Amino acid sequence: MRKHVIISGRVQGVGFRRSAQVKAKEMDLNGWVRNKDDGTVELEVEGQEEKLNAYLQDLDKGLNKFIRVEQMYVTNKENNGYDSFQTR
Template structure:
């Protein structure tokens, strides 16, 4: 299966609820790479790379977080990058 890379902006209750660290845990358990960061406007931006089915599992897992409430996401596919892990950007 081929890999894809997605740029995703999450809207809703996504800051101050453990979103980035939940993302880090889930992506590492799924073998995905990329990064996640909080943005000044209250959104969270993520770039994630791997098999599309695994990225979909990540999104389901994030939306199932106890305090996390994703209202909507803007998603676009972008070119693949060379990287080895998933990191939380400050």
């Protein structure tokens, strides 16, 4: 299963991408994360559904004390077959 996510809030300049990458690797999830010009962060992540749901809950809580997630837009996608999790 793969999810495409757009996250808004205080998510740039606070270590969000690195934290998201570390958490994904800990949970054996693959995909990518990147900053967007509009101040949001975009990511795609794939793996087992239970792990994906737990990962999204962790993202929503903020992965460190500087991150503040205001909204997450999540859509389901077909698997792409990513073999790692990368920051773009």
